[in-house]
Amino acid sequence: MPLHFLRWTLLGLIGLATTTTVGCTRWIDVIPSSTSQQESVAWTIPKAERVSFVMDTFRVLQNGAPQNPSSEMERRILNTVQETRLFSTLVPLGGTGASLGEKVVTARITVEETIDPHSGTAAWKGFVIGASMFLLSPVLALDYDYAAQVSLELERWDGQVKRYETRSAGTVHYQVFGATPIMISELKGQVTEAWLTDLMDQLVRDTGFYLASSTPLPDSPSLTVTVTARKPLRSPASLSVLPVSASPVR
Amino acid sequence: MAALATPVLAADPSPTITVGTQEIGLSAGYLLPQRLTKHHTTKQEGPALMPSWMMTLTDPVGDGWYRGQVSLGAEVVYIQFQKPVLTHGIGFTPKIKYTFVALDRLRPYVEFAGGPFWSDLTDKVPEESSQFDFVLTAGFGVSWFVTDQTALNAGYRFHHISNAGTSYPNIGLNSSLPFGGFSYYF
Numbered sequence: 001m002p003l004h005f006l007r008w009t010l011l012g013l014i015g016l017a018t019t020t021t022v023g024c025t026r027w028i029d030v031i032p033s034s035t036s037q038q039e040s041v042a043w044t045i046p047k048a049e050r051v052s053f054v055m056d057t058f059r060v061l062q063n064g065a066p067q068n069p070s071s072e073m074e075r076r077i078l079n080t081v082q083e084t085r086l087f088s089t090l091v092p093l094g095g096t097g098a099s100l101g102e103k104v105v106t107a108r109i110t111v112e113e114t115i116d117p118h119s120g121t122a123a124w125k126g127f128v129i130g131a132s133m134f135l136l137s138p139v140l141a142l143d144y145d146y147a148a149q150v151s152l153e154l155e156r157w158d159g160q161v162k163r164y165e166t167r168s169a170g171t172v173h174y175q176v177f178g179a180t181p182i183m184i185s186e187l188k189g190q191v192t193e194a195w196l197t198d199l200m201d202q203l204v205r206d207t208g209f210y211l212a213s214s215t216p217l218p219d220s221p222s223l224t225v226t227v228t229a230r231k232p233l234r235s236p237a238s239l240s241v242l243p244v245s246a247s248p249v250r
Numbered sequence: 251m252a253a254l255a256t257p258v259l260a261a262d263p264s265p266t267i268t269v270g271t272q273e274i275g276l277s278a279g280y281l282l283p284q285r286l287t288k289h290h291t292t293k294q295e296g297p298a299l300m301p302s303w304m305m306t307l308t309d310p311v312g313d314g315w316y317r318g319q320v321s322l323g324a325e326v327v328y329i330q331f332q333k334p335v336l337t338h339g340i341g342f343t344p345k346i347k348y349t350f351v352a353l354d355r356l357r358p359y360v361e362f363a364g365g366p367f368w369s370d371l372t373d374k375v376p377e378e379s380s381q382f383d384f385v386l387t388a389g390f391g392v393s394w395f396v397t398d399q400t401a402l403n404a405g406y407r408f409h410h411i412s413n414a415g416t417s418y419p420n421i422g423l424n425s426s427l428p429f430g431g432f433s434y435y436f
Contacts, residue, residue, distance in 0.1 A: 005368055119307075119311040119320070120311075122320070126307040130322050144269055176322065179307075180270040
């Protein structure tokens, strides 16, 4: 075997070891929501003042396209709501609230996810990295963006509605040998944690609004509900709550 | 205490390959000569073995039949030349692949690879003059996902071996390589 071949093989192996070691890094940047810098507040409320929380609507859109909401995300939202100890009982989507009493808060959540994997750039950089025999892998980082715009609408037993909004975004920067599906999960997890934290901060600031003694039940407990067909979505920005309205009967 | 229900989710009909999904594979085939000009006289042939690693770079892009994703990886190619004389060749090639994902479990792909190649055949044939060469391959194939993580592959590659003008003669050895194999995704 010629000497120059051995030399090139050795150099190649050293280069490969270097690039696979240095090229394995990844890190995540999460942009906090605009309201998350505010000071958090804490309330002490009697247990009897707490009412039930019923998940009424949970919608997820990905780059504008409606998605099947995952039970994991719903569970995570409910767990976070439960951690606030603001509500006595949490009822998930499709659950029955028949035994909860008359004072309940119904929740409508819309999560608009925006995903940008920078596919064109990744493909081009991948070609360059491959053509360089992976030597450029430590210097050519790839990006994956994920953002979530969340609106939470809470309707009190007397029909009053409060709407909360938050947004968080993040980017995972990774080298080609550091890529793994777990990094996408980590990114989504951190972004989700950011908007959940901000949303709960906003919610807790309105604690007084959700106390059982904050307002009595309406004179007539009978409500009418008008259900209409869902209108086609024009754009993610035009999305709103489900077209369900409730008003007391006189 | 919250009682959490589990919504019924529709079953995913196709495997989900996302950014960062890695693939290891093993393919085997048989190299057949392609004498494209009158200067190509060698009828080289023999079995080839190709272990590979790939990493998915993109989520599916595009709409319609060409919807697909790009993956980047590397492959070792070993060829046992049984003709014209029993010799061996081994190479290392970075590889890029575009996989069409519109057909769910049946996924055609095109691939391109190139890299250094050493063989003790190539200094014994009139087309080449050195043992250290380069191999370039371009091909297509199809993957059939038998499970969400395992696929069977079959395809065809065109192989070109030459020394990039580092010595003469440098006519090059061209070959066809039909192959089959399997991949595991994780």
